[in-house]
Amino acid sequence: MDDADEIILLTVKDLGCEVEHNITIKEFDADIFYKCLIQYLKAINADKVSNLTATIPKNMSARVNTSIKESWMPYFCPFTKRIPGNYSTARLFTTGPVKIPARGRQVKVTPGLEYYYINVLPPVTLQPQRADDIAPSVFEYNLSVFADTQEREREWSERGVSSGLSPVEYAKQKQRGVSSRMDDSIRSALVDGGVGLEGRRGNGGVSAGLTLDDIIGGFSGRAGGEDMNEFARKMLFTTEQGEQTDSGAAVASGPKETEEERLEKQRQELDELQSSLTAAVDEIAETNRDMEEFMQLLRQLEADINEEDGRRGDLEKQYKIKKKTFALLDNADENLKQLQMLCQQSSAALIEMAGEWERVRRPIVDKFRALRDERANQNDEAKSKLERVKEMRALIKKLIAEIRAKEELFGQLQETYKNAPKDTNRSMYTRRILDTVKNIKKQKVDIDKILLDTKTLQKEINTITDSAVRAFDNVKDILYADAKKDETAKLAIKSFAVIDEKFQSLLLAIDETGTYQNNILTLTSKIDHISQKTNTLNSDRVLNDLKNIKTDNQNLIKQIKTRMAANKSSTAE
Amino acid sequence: MSDISLDDSICIFEKDTNNDVLMTWCFPTIEDSIRNVVLNRSGLKNDSVNAQFNFSKYKNSWIYLYTISIPAQKDKDESIVIPDTLKKVVLFTICIIRNVYNPEKYGTLAQIMSNIYLKTGDPSKLLECHLRAVNRGQFDVGALGKFVDADYDIRRSYLATSIKDIIKLFDEQSILIWNAMMLKKRIVIYSDKISPLLKVIRGFPLFVFHRQNWSLLRPYVTVDEDEIKELVNNGVYVAGFTDPSIKSREDLYDLLVDLPSKEITVASHAKDQFLLSSIHKDILKLLLTSIDEEVEEPMSDQAVMKALTIKVKELLVKLESLKVEGDDGKSMVTLKSLQERKLPPGMDTFLFNVANVEGLNNQ
Numbered sequence: 001m002d003d004a005d006e007i008i009l010l011t012v013k014d015l016g017c018e019v020e021h022n023i024t025i026k027e028f029d030a031d032i033f034y035k036c037l038i039q040y041l042k043a044i045n046a047d048k049v050s051n052l053t054a055t056i057p058k059n060m061s062a063r064v065n066t067s068i069k070e071s072w073m074p075y076f077c078p079f080t081k082r083i084p085g086n087y088s089t090a091r092l093f094t095t096g097p098v099k100i101p102a103r104g105r106q107v108k109v110t111p112g113l114e115y116y117y118i119n120v121l122p123p124v125t126l127q128p129q130r131a132d133d134i135a136p137s138v139f140e141y142n143l144s145v146f147a148d149t150q151e152r153e154r155e156w157s158e159r160g161v162s163s164g165l166s167p168v169e170y171a172k173q174k175q176r177g178v179s180s181r182m183d184d185s186i187r188s189a190l191v192d193g194g195v196g197l198e199g200r201r202g203n204g205g206v207s208a209g210l211t212l213d214d215i216i217g218g219f220s221g222r223a224g225g226e227d228m229n230e231f232a233r234k235m236l237f238t239t240e241q242g243e244q245t246d247s248g249a250a251v252a253s254g255p256k257e258t259e260e261e262r263l264e265k266q267r268q269e270l271d272e273l274q275s276s277l278t279a280a281v282d283e284i285a286e287t288n289r290d291m292e293e294f295m296q297l298l299r300q301l302e303a304d305i306n307e308e309d310g311r312r313g314d315l316e317k318q319y320k321i322k323k324k325t326f327a328l329l330d331n332a333d334e335n336l337k338q339l340q341m342l343c344q345q346s347s348a349a350l351i352e353m354a355g356e357w358e359r360v361r362r363p364i365v366d367k368f369r370a371l372r373d374e375r376a377n378q379n380d381e382a383k384s385k386l387e388r389v390k391e392m393r394a395l396i397k398k399l400i401a402e403i404r405a406k407e408e409l410f411g412q413l414q415e416t417y418k419n420a421p422k423d424t425n426r427s428m429y430t431r432r433i434l435d436t437v438k439n440i441k442k443q444k445v446d447i448d449k450i451l452l453d454t455k456t457l458q459k460e461i462n463t464i465t466d467s468a469v470r471a472f473d474n475v476k477d478i479l480y481a482d483a484k485k486d487e488t489a490k491l492a493i494k495s496f497a498v499i500d501e502k503f504q505s506l507l508l509a510i511d512e513t514g515t516y517q518n519n520i521l522t523l524t525s526k527i528d529h530i531s532q533k534t535n536t537l538n539s540d541r542v543l544n545d546l547k548n549i550k551t552d553n554q555n556l557i558k559q560i561k562t563r564m565a566a567n568k569s570s571t572a573e
Numbered sequence: 574m575s576d577i578s579l580d581d582s583i584c585i586f587e588k589d590t591n592n593d594v595l596m597t598w599c600f601p602t603i604e605d606s607i608r609n610v611v612l613n614r615s616g617l618k619n620d621s622v623n624a625q626f627n628f629s630k631y632k633n634s635w636i637y638l639y640t641i642s643i644p645a646q647k648d649k650d651e652s653i654v655i656p657d658t659l660k661k662v663v664l665f666t667i668c669i670i671r672n673v674y675n676p677e678k679y680g681t682l683a684q685i686m687s688n689i690y691l692k693t694g695d696p697s698k699l700l701e702c703h704l705r706a707v708n709r710g711q712f713d714v715g716a717l718g719k720f721v722d723a724d725y726d727i728r729r730s731y732l733a734t735s736i737k738d739i740i741k742l743f744d745e746q747s748i749l750i751w752n753a754m755m756l757k758k759r760i761v762i763y764s765d766k767i768s769p770l771l772k773v774i775r776g777f778p779l780f781v782f783h784r785q786n787w788s789l790l791r792p793y794v795t796v797d798e799d800e801i802k803e804l805v806n807n808g809v810y811v812a813g814f815t816d817p818s819i820k821s822r823e824d825l826y827d828l829l830v831d832l833p834s835k836e837i838t839v840a841s842h843a844k845d846q847f848l849l850s851s852i853h854k855d856i857l858k859l860l861l862t863s864i865d866e867e868v869e870e871p872m873s874d875q876a877v878m879k880a881l882t883i884k885v886k887e888l889l890v891k892l893e894s895l896k897v898e899g900d901d902g903k904s905m906v907t908l909k910s911l912q913e914r915k916l917p918p919g920m921d922t923f924l925f926n927v928a929n930v931e932g933l934n935n936q
Contacts, residue, residue, distance in 0.1 A: 184818070187821070187822070188821045289845055292842055292843070292845070293846075296756075296758070296827075296843075296846065296926075297929060298808070299757075299759065299808035299809050300757045300808060300809055300929070300930055301808070302806070302807070302808030302809070303757065303789060303807060303808035303809035303810075304808075305808075306806075306807060306808065307786070307788060307789075310633050310672075310788065313633075343708055344708075347704045347708060350700065350704060351697060351700060351701055351704065354600070354696070354697035354700045354701075355697050357697075358695065358696065358697050361597070361598065361696075362658060365595070365597050365658075368595070369589055369591070369593075369661050372589070372591045372593055373590075373591060376591050
């Protein structure tokens with residue numbers, strides 16, 4: 001420990017600061033330092049620091065912290081090194097985090113506070129005295145907050161948006177409106193309350209001098225539809241009580257007095273009080289009247305003063321004019337001419353200037369209007385955009401509903417997918433499908449080929465039949481031509497006709513055989529099909545089984561018969 | 574011309590298609606406070622232009638407003654050509670501010686000026702007219718109008734409304750008006766329309782014609798806060814309103830005249846001041862005979878006022894005789910001395926108040 005340190009510690013202790021015995025300057029933390037500081041300040045001027053406490057408010061300590069976080073480079077440092085980002089140098093001059101003694105809720109900083117909040121402090125539900133009311137009150141509170149925001153939002157979207165103001169401006173405007181309306185109603189209530197009050201007092205002597213109680217009383221009196229207001233009732237109640245206790249005391253103290261005497265005394269007292277009251281009321285009324293009269297007088301005097309002021313101004317002006325006129329009177333004609341000239345000149349100048357001003361003014365006004373037009377257009381645009389935003393919002397809501405529905409559907413499908421058998425091999429199916437597709441393609445090609453073949457065949461058939469017909473016709477012609485000269489030709493024609501006939505029937509037969517052939521083919525294929533089916537049933541085995549069963553059955557029948565016979569014989573015995 | 578003042582100004586207020594109200598031109602200047610008042614009273618701001626011409630007073634300035642609606646003019650005359658500068662203008666108001674009361678003169682001037690402005694759209698033409706009217710007292714712009722300053726005598730403006738019409742309107746209640754005017758009370762006149770309001774209100778000072786005081790009129794006031802403040806600062810006034818909420822402001826008046834219902838109400842705090850005495854009876858008799866149609870020779874307005882003035886003069890002479898030596902050696906009328914004379918009830922305070930307002934105690 002340095003000597004200097006010791007001196008400092010000694011002075012600190014002298015000042016009355018509680019410092020631990022073996023502490024060194026190096027071990028000083030912000031807490032102790034602050035305490036010492038306050039002690040010092042007290043030593044310098046106790047009055048000024050009398051209201052300083054051992055801790056400083058939270059926000060203040062935060063501010064100190066942020067300001068000492070900045071590096072405090074000495075002024076002789078080159079500027080380039082003073083840039084906060086230049087850590088190498090700057091860090092040397094930056095204080096480490098300092099704990100400033102602060103008060104306020106510092107859960108993390110104050111040791112044990114967090115523990116207290118978490119473990120010791122009863123939860124909010126246990127704090128109030130009546131636990132039954134918690135749920136309703138919390139619900140009610142939340143509901144009111146919710147309703148409030150809802151209402152505000154609704155109003156904003158209905159009226160606020162279209163007003164073209166910003167939310168803050170709109171709120172301000174609304175506040176102004178509300179407060180002015182409140183002012184109006186209070187003022188009118190004041191006037192009405194004054195009238196009502198007078199009516200109540202009956203003598204009409206008192207008009208001014210309304211108190212707040214009167215006003216409030218006026219409100220409640222009207223609201224209740226009764227002549228007496230709540231305040232008055234309360235007052236009455238307390239005085240009644242007072243009287244009762246008074247009378248009780250009186251009875252207790254003076255049991256000798258008779259009831260009548262007491263009543264008489266009371267009546268007298270009441271009369272006295274009543275008369276003094278009326279006197280006071282009269283006095284007040286008188287004063288009020290006087291006041292009113294003075295007010296009237298004051299107002300009249302004010303009016304007079306105003307009037308005189310105006311007159312004075314006029315007179316001053318007149319005086320000035322007349323003074324000037326007198327000064328010019330010596331040379332009246334000339335001066336008049338000069339004045340007229342001056343007048344005309346300034347008039348001309350004024351008109352000229354007005355024309356010039358007009359040239360400046362008009363573009364400004366035009367520009368202003370153009371700008372306003374633009375703004376109005378922009379406003380309109382904004383409005384239409386807002387409309388669109390509203391539409392879009394509706395759309396969004398719709399879409400959200402749709403999405404929800406689809407999500408639901410998706411969930412359902414997912415469920416069914418989960419429940420579906422897992423072992424179906426997808427790749428196998430696809431391969432099979434691909435195979436079939438391939439086959440179909442192949443078959444298609446085959447079909448196309450066959451179709452082509454049939455077409456060529458058809459063509460050939462056609463040409464052949466054509467040539468046949470032509471040959472037939474030729475032969476016919478030749479034969480007929482020869483028949484006129486030759487007898488054998490006639491015979492040839494006859495036989496030709498027969499041949500033709502025969503051929504026709506042959507063709508028919510061929511056709512028929514073709515169809516039969518087809519039928520046979522289909523039938524054989526059917527037979528094949530069926531025989532395959534029957535093969536699978538193994539009819540042979542079935543037949544064998546049948547045979548076996550039959551033999552078994554016969555054996556069994558035989559057995560039964562012998563048994564029955566045996567039975568019969570036994571019964572007979 | 575003796576009534577030229579530096580406060581005199583002409584302004585043009587325009588309301589354009591964007592609903593903006595602008596003071597587009599002004600000569601030479603206008604105070605901001607008056608400008609706001611003019612804006613309020615022109616009704617341009619809230620689409621309630623309920624009269625083409627109206628006049629009102631703020632502080633010491635008389636405000637004459639002449640408003641023209643351009644679409645309405647077009648409806649009337651389709652051939653009318655609107656100058657380019659007024660293409661975007663819907664309504665415009667020519668405002669003339671003077672420190673003199675003369676609605677006829679300045680109404681005509683404002684009308685001619687609006688004609689010129691509607692035709693040319695050029696404010697410098699208005700300046701020309703203004704300067705000519707100031708310099709030569711007259712100008713002529715052909716078909717648009719002709720203005721001769723000398724044609725408008727202030728006395729004709731004073732007498733523009735017949736006192737008999739007002740007496741007819743309120744019958745026996747007229748005596749309340751006379752009393753209020755005589756004792757310099759605060760009067761508020763309410764009417765839903767502005768033109769009857771202006772017509773009636775300017776006749777009120779006729780009841781005390783011997784004072785020839787029109788400056789206490791506030792023919793048209795809106796319930797704007799500044800205007801009310803200015804009104805209260807005046808002390809005593811006769812103010813016209815078109816806003817029905819004024820009826821509930823009993824703190825602002827001693828006597829409320831409701832034109833639509835022809836009702837006159839005395840404010841509750843001023844009831845003591847309106848106790849009628851034999852003098853009132855006398856005056857009322859005079860007022861009622863003036864409108865009595867069965868009399869062979871009906872009285873003219875002038876005769877009514879003359880009779881009233883004579884009555885007041887008699888009263889003042891009588892009051893002069895009632896003066897006593899005051900504490901400070903001045904001879905004056907005191908309430909105490911009047912009360913000692915055992916006058917009929919109400920008479921003493923009335924006489925005392927009259928002595929006060931007529932300045933008998935200040936000499």
